[in-house]
Amino acid sequence: METIKLQLEPLTCPSCIKKIETKIGKMEGVEEAKVLFNSSKVKATFNSDQVSKDQIADTIEKLGYKVLH
Structure with a gap:
């Protein structure tokens, strides 16, 4: 298992959290x-x-969020 941290442009709403976590969490191979x-x-x-x-x-x-890495 590998862990990464990705920097995004500033998030503007708490619902963005759920949207990203749900989509990434459903990807094959993603543990968390x-x-x-x-x-x-x-x-x-x-x-x-x-x-x-x-x-x-x-x-x-x-999903519409800019990844700055």
């Missing part, structure tokens, strides 16, 4: 996804044999 609203960071624990950091970042961007 946590969004830290105050710091606009996403912490994800995942199996790098099944999913990559870039795939997680791309999924977040498809």
Whole structure:
């Protein structure tokens, strides 16, 4: 398992948290996804044999949130 933290542009609403956590959490290979609203960071624990950091970042961007890495 690998854990990453991705910096996002500032989040503006608490419902953004649930949207991102739900989508990332459903990805194959993702063990846990946590969004830290105050710091606009996403912490994800995942199996790098099944999913990559870039795939997680791309999924977040498809939801409409800019990943600054």
